[in-house]
Amino acid sequence: MATPPVPDAELRRRVKLWRTCSGNLLRAARQAGVNTQAFTVSIDRAVAKGWVKQSERDRAATQHRAVKGNNDSEAALRKQIATLTAQVERMRNARPVVPVRIKTARVDDFVRVVIPDSHGTCIDPQAMGAFLDDLKALDPHEIVMLGDHVDCGGFLALHHTLGYVPETSYTYEDDISSANAFLDEIQRNAPHARIHYIEGNHEARVEKWCIAQTLRNGRESEGMRLRNAPEFLLRLKERGISYYRRAERYHDLPVPGTIKLGKTFFAHEPGRGGRPEQYAQRFGGCLIYGHEHRARGAVIRTVAAGEIGAWCPGTLAIQQPFYFHTNLTDHSHGHLVQIVAKSGGFLSINVPIINGVSHLRPLLDRGT
Ligand SMILES: [Fe+2]
Incomplete structure (x- = not known):
């Protein structure tokens, strides 16, 4: 940064x-x-x-x-x-954090860290700092970014009515710079991790804008997208980060914008207004998702799939965006840690970050 x-x-x-x-x-x-x-x-x-x-x-x-x-x-x-x-x-000046891998029973077990919506220039600095400290200590094998890591407000939010001057306070360039800096820090603190980045509805605003500006000309739209989309401005290919678009299907799944790693599905937006129990039911398996900016999780038992669950880790963005007046207290900071066994079974932990303090920290400090 x-x-x-x-x-x-x-x-x-x-x-x-x-x-x-x-x-x-x-x-x-x-x-x-x-x-x-x-x-x-x-x-x-x-x-x-x-x-x-x-x-x-x-x-x-x-x-x-x-x-x-x-x-x-x-x-x-x-x-x-x-x-x-x-x-x-x-x-940078703090005493070096000694990477403390969470001890697992077998060498093939590994740690996966899931990063929820961070929203570029709207990232919360304290939440970001606490998260990066955890990331460095965990030194994960794999990272999944759940989308909305650029905010894309301003001219990219024409489909919304912007009602407050502060919402116009940053440029797309500022937004991309913030996201690039956050990615730099992620890769610096987790040098061994393979990173997956799922496109959120905010990144997708750029593609919509390109289509609108080119009056739905397909080739022109794609040309504009190649020059302006976050995927390219964040240099994801050069960084070695896999990017998954909302409009494409992956891993032989019947729905776009969703991936499956081991026994877990990952998606930015699993539906609207539902509860985690409903999302687990809808996916027919375990799911980790973003978009809602509030930490939630539930486990249910089904006849076909046995015990399955769905979790949302919260957000790393500021908790009270200007447009969010209808529900003032729901947003929560956090991230998610998955300890994955070779069998595919896993422990999934929503890690709360409250007032800039990660509640995973005491566990890591003890080196357990
Ligand atoms: Fe978001």
């Missing part, structure tokens, strides 16, 4: 541009050809180096807020960037 340091000459160029733009970070970043987050970090570094006085920085922020009504969103973004940067610095 941390922006790599830029050379002093480039830093001075950015300070000059920022002053030319009267302290308007968004405009200066655009002129510099970098995203706002990276540019803001540069100006803060210039303050730390003493090239820009803190008073000048504060005055520019205040002035800009007075001129532009929605600058509160920029302040919020700066605050979030500062928190994210501090979080990553804390993780």
Whole structure:
């Protein structure tokens, strides 16, 4: 997540541009050809180096807020960037976490970690930090990302009515940068994991946008998708990450956007408004799913399949998105750990992250 340091000459160029733009970070970043987050970090570094006085920085922020009504969103973004940067610095400077593999009875057993919706630039920094600490300690064999790892708001959410200025505070470039940084951290903390990434409804917004912009011309739509879809901007193929699209079928399953690993199905969105018991019944087997942003799970017993269950780990995104006024308290932070036996049997644990603290941590610290 941390922006790599830029050379002093480039830093001075950015300070000059920022002053030319009267302290308007968004405009200066655009002129510099970098995203706002990276540019803001540069100006803060210039303050730390003493090239820009803190008073000048504060005055520019205040002035800009007075001129532009929605600058509160920029302040919020700066605050979030500062928190994210501090979080990553804390993780990097912390005493090395000794990987503690959960002891399993047989060498063929392994640990799989499931990452729920994180929503790109809308990721919660504290939840992310707690999750990455767990990931490093677990050093899993496999990771499944359940989708919605970019938010794709703004112009990609034309089918929704956006009602709040802060919802317009980030660009698609910011969103992709955040998701790329999160993927960097995942791969750095889990270097041995094979990673599966299931497309969510938010990633799919880009494909819909491409089709709309090209007036449903198939070849043009595909051309636009190849240039703009998260799958490509996140460099998933180069990263060695398998991507599963909502409109395609995998593993000989009769429904698209669903995969099966061992004895477990994985899907972003198993249906609408159902309970985990219903989803397990619908899939006829064990299922781990995303989309709902709230930790839930249930086990049922059926005549045909015996005991089966469904689990949703929650979310790593902020818990109160602006549009979510109809149900204020349902979202919960967490991730999921599966301990999988060679036989395919497994233990599936929803790990709560509450106020930025993972409740798996005491177990890992004991090295059990
Ligand atoms: Fe989501």
